[in-house]
Amino acid sequence: MSLTETEIKESIIDTYTKVASNGRLVAERFYSPEELQGLPTSAVELALGVGNPVRHAGLRPGEVALDLGSGAGIDTLQAARKVGPSGKAIGLDMTPEMIRRARANAQAMGLANVEILEGPMEAMPIPDASVDAIISNGVINLTMRKSQVFREIHRVLKPGGRFCVADMLINGELPDEVLNHPTAWTG
């Protein structure tokens, strides 16, 4: 039996609310020591992405960057450092506990150019054509409505704006038992 969108969303929020740190195992795979330097432990140890989109996003001072599924903030905070005080890094997440953590991490770094918003990436609480660059790290795979997410990306990007997405791509077929397993949707 297939999972419904509501069941998947509830499972994702539950998983990301309860997730415990696994140390630096994920962060050290994708980020250099220089990139991790100065980031709060909570942000580094709750890195749950599958790549390093900030490295490829070409962020420049003064730009507005949006991080879809910002989690505890590891990519949002790095984006904030890249765009500098004249720019802005916006994190968007649907899990209140992760929003709390990301805000605390931005505050711990003394970053005034970070804003963490609560909302779904399928209906972003972001004005049209207001963002220079969008990053996302292992998050778009979590939604059943991927086309809607890309419509939203298109809507909020300025003309000429770009996105850099790190994510998973299925290699061939996966058995139904895996595709319909809640953990496969939340991880």
Add this chain to the structure above:
Amino acid sequence: MGFEEIVAVEWKSFGLGDLTRYPLFTKEFLAFLKKIMPPHRHEELVFSIVVTARKPREAAAA
């Protein structure tokens, strides 16, 4: 609607060993995957990719 300059800048195999780094997956789930997936897929369950793209400078309305 559309995007341009779409480029896959990274493309890497992602296997069972990689999943063990994540606190999202229980030992039971990893054991389930190991059992249900054929051995030749264990080192390459999925790919991790990084893709960049751009919204056209004169984009039509979505």
